[in-house]
Amino acid sequence: MTKLKIDNTTIEVAEGTTVMQAAAALGIAIPAMCWRKGHSCHPSCMVCMVKDADRGNFFASCAMPVADGMNIIATSEEVNDIRREALELLLSDHVGDCEAPCTLSCPAGMDIPLMNRLLAAGEFEKALKVVREEIALPFILGYICPAPCEKACRRKPIDGAVSICLLKRFTAQEAGRRNANLVPEVIRTGKNIAIIGTGPAGLSAAFYLLRAGHGCTLFDKNEEAGGAMRYNIPAEKLPREALDAEIDGIRKMGAVFKLNTPITPAFFENHIIPAFDAVILSTGNRNQQPVEDFGLTAHNGHEFADKKTFKTARPGVFAVGNMIREYEMAVRASAQGRIASAEVGIYLNTHAPVKKLHFNSLFGHLTKPEQEEYLKESIPGPPVEPEGGFMAGFDAGQAVAGAKRCMHCDCRKPASCKLRIYADEYGANRKRHLGPERKALTRSIHHDLIVYEPEKCIRCGLCVEISAKEESLGLTYIGRGFDVRIGVPFSETIAEALAKTAADCVNACPTGAMAFKDREERIV
Numbered sequence: 001m002t003k004l005k006i007d008n009t010t011i012e013v014a015e016g017t018t019v020m021q022a023a024a025a026l027g028i029a030i031p032a033m034c035w036r037k038g039h040s041c042h043p044s045c046m047v048c049m050v051k052d053a054d055r056g057n058f059f060a061s062c063a064m065p066v067a068d069g070m071n072i073i074a075t076s077e078e079v080n081d082i083r084r085e086a087l088e089l090l091l092s093d094h095v096g097d098c099e100a101p102c103t104l105s106c107p108a109g110m111d112i113p114l115m116n117r118l119l120a121a122g123e124f125e126k127a128l129k130v131v132r133e134e135i136a137l138p139f140i141l142g143y144i145c146p147a148p149c150e151k152a153c154r155r156k157p158i159d160g161a162v163s164i165c166l167l168k169r170f171t172a173q174e175a176g177r178r179n180a181n182l183v184p185e186v187i188r189t190g191k192n193i194a195i196i197g198t199g200p201a202g203l204s205a206a207f208y209l210l211r212a213g214h215g216c217t218l219f220d221k222n223e224e225a226g227g228a229m230r231y232n233i234p235a236e237k238l239p240r241e242a243l244d245a246e247i248d249g250i251r252k253m254g255a256v257f258k259l260n261t262p263i264t265p266a267f268f269e270n271h272i273i274p275a276f277d278a279v280i281l282s283t284g285n286r287n288q289q290p291v292e293d294f295g296l297t298a299h300n301g302h303e304f305a306d307k308k309t310f311k312t313a314r315p316g317v318f319a320v321g322n323m324i325r326e327y328e329m330a331v332r333a334s335a336q337g338r339i340a341s342a343e344v345g346i347y348l349n350t351h352a353p354v355k356k357l358h359f360n361s362l363f364g365h366l367t368k369p370e371q372e373e374y375l376k377e378s379i380p381g382p383p384v385e386p387e388g389g390f391m392a393g394f395d396a397g398q399a400v401a402g403a404k405r406c407m408h409c410d411c412r413k414p415a416s417c418k419l420r421i422y423a424d425e426y427g428a429n430r431k432r433h434l435g436p437e438r439k440a441l442t443r444s445i446h447h448d449l450i451v452y453e454p455e456k457c458i459r460c461g462l463c464v465e466i467s468a469k470e471e472s473l474g475l476t477y478i479g480r481g482f483d484v485r486i487g488v489p490f491s492e493t494i495a496e497a498l499a500k501t502a503a504d505c506v507n508a509c510p511t512g513a514m515a516f517k518d519r520e521e522r523i524v
Helices: 019-025 077-092 101-105 112-120 124-134 138-144 148-152 164-178 200-211 240-252 265-272 330-347 368-375 396-403 418-426 462-470 502-508
Strands: 002-006 009-013 049-052 058-060 071-073 192-196 215-219 256-258 278-281 317-319 450-452 476-478 485-487 514-516
Touching: 002 019, 009 019, 049 077, 077 418, 101 112, 101 148, 112 124, 112 164, 112 396, 124 138, 124 164, 138 164, 138 240, 138 330, 148 164, 164 240, 164 396, 192 200, 192 265, 200 215, 200 240, 200 278, 200 330, 278 330, 317 330, 450 502, 462 502, 502 514
Parallel strands: 002 071, 192 215, 192 278, 215 256, 278 317
Antiparallel strands: 002 009, 049 058, 049 071, 450 514, 476 485
8 A cells, every 4th residue: 555645634545546546535636638537548638737745846647656655735726827727728729619609699698509400400399498598588589689699600701690580489489389388397496586577587587487496476567568578669570479478488387477566665665575585676777667666776876786696785686687777688688587587596595506617718710711611510501581581480491491501610518528617617718828820620520420620639549549449440649749630540531430439439538529419418
């Protein structure tokens, strides 16, 4: 047995154990990208660095065997700085987006490429479920959203953007045509939340609160629900059947609507606050009803709610939509309703905060050759036009064709890519070591199951080792030095190289370089 110290804790382990394994036995997690259990280790990422406290040097813990008397520092600001530097060097050579430009430009952060994949495959109900992870009102927003996602679509300068809003609307329309019930059974929490106002923010908040198992009562001064969507947007732009369908769906989920109910200060204090566990204010234009009516005071000019959590200074009271910022896009107000509903859950201790990855790798515009690479996974031709015009929307065939125009600019491993996870954890700056030029993106799509994007590869060699065990061809290192890359020998295709081990290589790949074509991994 070998005795050593890691972070001032003594441990005895078997001879031949690596420092990383010894640390794991103590419950100390050391990040690693190129290491995988059961495989030989060729340190390439250098993210697993630790410090020898006695000698002052750093080394890769995944490949270093323990020795008697070692005194290792695995957790310190200095070690974190070294790991961050290693990540930033990897990022300087990494060409790829963590999330597609359309998703990043969507105020709700909808996973648009995944919706498109599912629609293209005819998986309409699954597509709607993806949409409703971030957007509660796709039928409505499919008519009135200004579509910032389409402005950011990389296909726009080629031959026209993918018709994302029409596709989003189709998912809801198609569910209505099929009378599909896509509301999951939930466990009731026994909590009841009041929502003041039934515009996009209030309706969205209600949808997600109900889905989380909370009771929900919506109050509105008007005779019908819908807020500005009903009273300020003409029916020729937003058909009332679309608005009513979304509201009826929320009612069927269990929402109680109390209309013709103005909220006076006395009513708020005597009937709302005592009767509910939390309150979401979504009354629209605050000039029509001042925040003082709800026992709130503005500070820093007009601010009275946190911009990220939408909490007010009053415990249990949240504010969203045009109440906190005038002329809010309906899609942004809807997104705020979703976030506020999650914050209500945290406030009521019914669920814990969700860790969301905020790091995003971005590489910019596609060059002409790169456009051709990305077009490989789509169908040719300009945007599909609905036969009956925009207001009529897509039928199933048009939706499938429209979705197939997506070039799939997203990473197919948005939640499991270790480079993204560790870059987020260590606060890596992707721009720190960027050179004046980047590598040109390429895609190998000749395999039925997987896609390979070499410019995302960190050359860990795991796929080379895995394929060598079972494949007659497999993958190999091509070139030398800094320009070395992993590819198929003899200029053959990825399909010929990975006839048996494609899935194993995808599961081993620490980045999105090798991934399944039809991914359903969710962004977190």
